[in-house]
Amino acid sequence: MVRQTDELPAVDDEARVRAALRNVHDPEIPPLSIVDLGIVERVDVADDAVQVTLLPTFAGCPALDVIREDVIAAIGHAAGGRRVDVRFAASPPWTSDRITPAGREALRSHGLTPPSGEAPAATGGPIPIRLGSAPERARCPFCGSDDTVRESAFGPTLCRSTHFCNACRNPFEAFKPKLGRG
Amino acid sequence: MTEDPRLTLALALADDELIIGHRHSEWTGWAPHLEEDLAFSSIAQDEMAHARLLYRLIGETWPAQGEEDRLALGREPPEYRNAVMCERPNREWGYTIARQYLYDRADAVRLEALAASSWSELADLARLMQLEEAYHLDHAETWVRRLAEGPVTGRQRLADGLEAAIPEALALFEPLPDEPSLVGSGVLPSSSEEMLGRWLAALGESLEALSLDYVLERHRPVGEMVPTGSGEMAPAAPLAVPGVERVDGRWEHRGSFAGSGGRAGIHSDDFAALWENLTGMYRAHPGAKW
Numbered sequence: 119m120v121r122q123t124d125e126l127p128a129v130d131d132e133a134r135v136r137a138a139l140r141n142v143h144d145p146e147i148p149p150l151s152i153v154d155l156g157i158v159e160r161v162d163v164a165d166d167a168v169q170v171t172l173l174p175t176f177a178g179c180p181a182l183d184v185i186r187e188d189v190i191a192a193i194g195h196a197a198g199g200r201r202v203d204v205r206f207a208a209s210p211p212w213t214s215d216r217i218t219p220a221g222r223e224a225l226r227s228h229g230l231t232p233p234s235g236e237a238p239a240a241t242g243g244p245i246p247i248r249l250g251s252a253p254e255r256a257r258c259p260f261c262g263s264d265d266t267v268r269e270s271a272f273g274p275t276l277c278r279s280t281h282f283c284n285a286c287r288n289p290f291e292a293f294k295p296k297l298g299r300g
Numbered sequence: 301m302t303e304d305p306r307l308t309l310a311l312a313l314a315d316d317e318l319i320i321g322h323r324h325s326e327w328t329g330w331a332p333h334l335e336e337d338l339a340f341s342s343i344a345q346d347e348m349a350h351a352r353l354l355y356r357l358i359g360e361t362w363p364a365q366g367e368e369d370r371l372a373l374g375r376e377p378p379e380y381r382n383a384v385m386c387e388r389p390n391r392e393w394g395y396t397i398a399r400q401y402l403y404d405r406a407d408a409v410r411l412e413a414l415a416a417s418s419w420s421e422l423a424d425l426a427r428l429m430q431l432e433e434a435y436h437l438d439h440a441e442t443w444v445r446r447l448a449e450g451p452v453t454g455r456q457r458l459a460d461g462l463e464a465a466i467p468e469a470l471a472l473f474e475p476l477p478d479e480p481s482l483v484g485s486g487v488l489p490s491s492s493e494e495m496l497g498r499w500l501a502a503l504g505e506s507l508e509a510l511s512l513d514y515v516l517e518r519h520r521p522v523g524e525m526v527p528t529g530s531g532e533m534a535p536a537a538p539l540a541v542p543g544v545e546r547v548d549g550r551w552e553h554r555g556s557f558a559g560s561g562g563r564a565g566i567h568s569d570d571f572a573a574l575w576e577n578l579t580g581m582y583r584a585h586p587g588a589k590w
Contacts, residue, residue: 208424211427
């Protein structure tokens, strides 16, 4: 390949790769790019290879293999003939505060409430017994009401919880908050 | 040849997650309602993913151990190091919830300790798992509260499930072979004994809030149990009795503790059927990819 400049060619290529990554979307949430989902941790451009390091949202996400294939297909041109490696890293763990404002808007447009509120704490200490248990109140993506109940912390994919809106009487789903502590 | 104690630790963690994940997956399509089909299926998916991360770490650290599928599916029964409680059949809902509650509380205690492990790759995985396990614990806690505060039948089934599961849950903290070296090197920042104490104290406090601590009281004289077939347990005469006791308003365990053997590859009759089911495809089609 022909390089146009000897100065910082990798940086330009990295920008091109990053731009191309915006075209890769979460296969389970089509309007949401993996960049806005916040799973692109690193892009390393070397002379012969481009390595993209991604952070799985949930370790058991079955979409990871699809995302890997989609990344390879999407950045082939930007990689300029270099080998493309996609690796999934366990550290740092992905957290839901990595989703960008555009990503939150994409979730809403897909009928999914963006993550909000507290993730449950997983400590070894005593668990406070909350009488009557206040369910997480996700805002309804359809009518905007906060008068909702959480039906379950689990849903059709690992990253979603299921809810019901008392105002517009619609069931809906939310993207689960996943937040580190300390 | 003695096994690297770090390998035993990683296998114990991975096998617990794989085997209890397999049991959880058996609720798919059979749970009392759709939300619980989804919940247990999702929890199973998380647990198996955690096992996979740990098997991968093992394969990278000790290449002779092979890749993740071989570790998950290609070993003989005595090579699995899971605690016996994980392999027990689901029985019914009260036992299932009791076991999930005891297991995920124990998992929270050990992940909290391992997040500070000197084995940095393991500490990274522990921190990642903590974020996902939080939802499992939330699930178990919600159900325990719902059953404990609900009609008497459900409360009784939960209590029966706790009584059945507690002796074997203690063995989640069975000391690992050569544990002092793991603790000394900071790979295991707290000993099994210390973690058992933490788990029991917090469990006692939570059960007291639900007036269910009598299930612990009943285990005071029971001591350590060893597995036989499903639902049957026999006292382990040569082993020390851990016992539980309320001291100064706090539940503590008493005496030394040798565990029921899961960490050394000793399993109940229930494991054989689970292993046949779990590994049958892998054994029938060696090298298959899916």
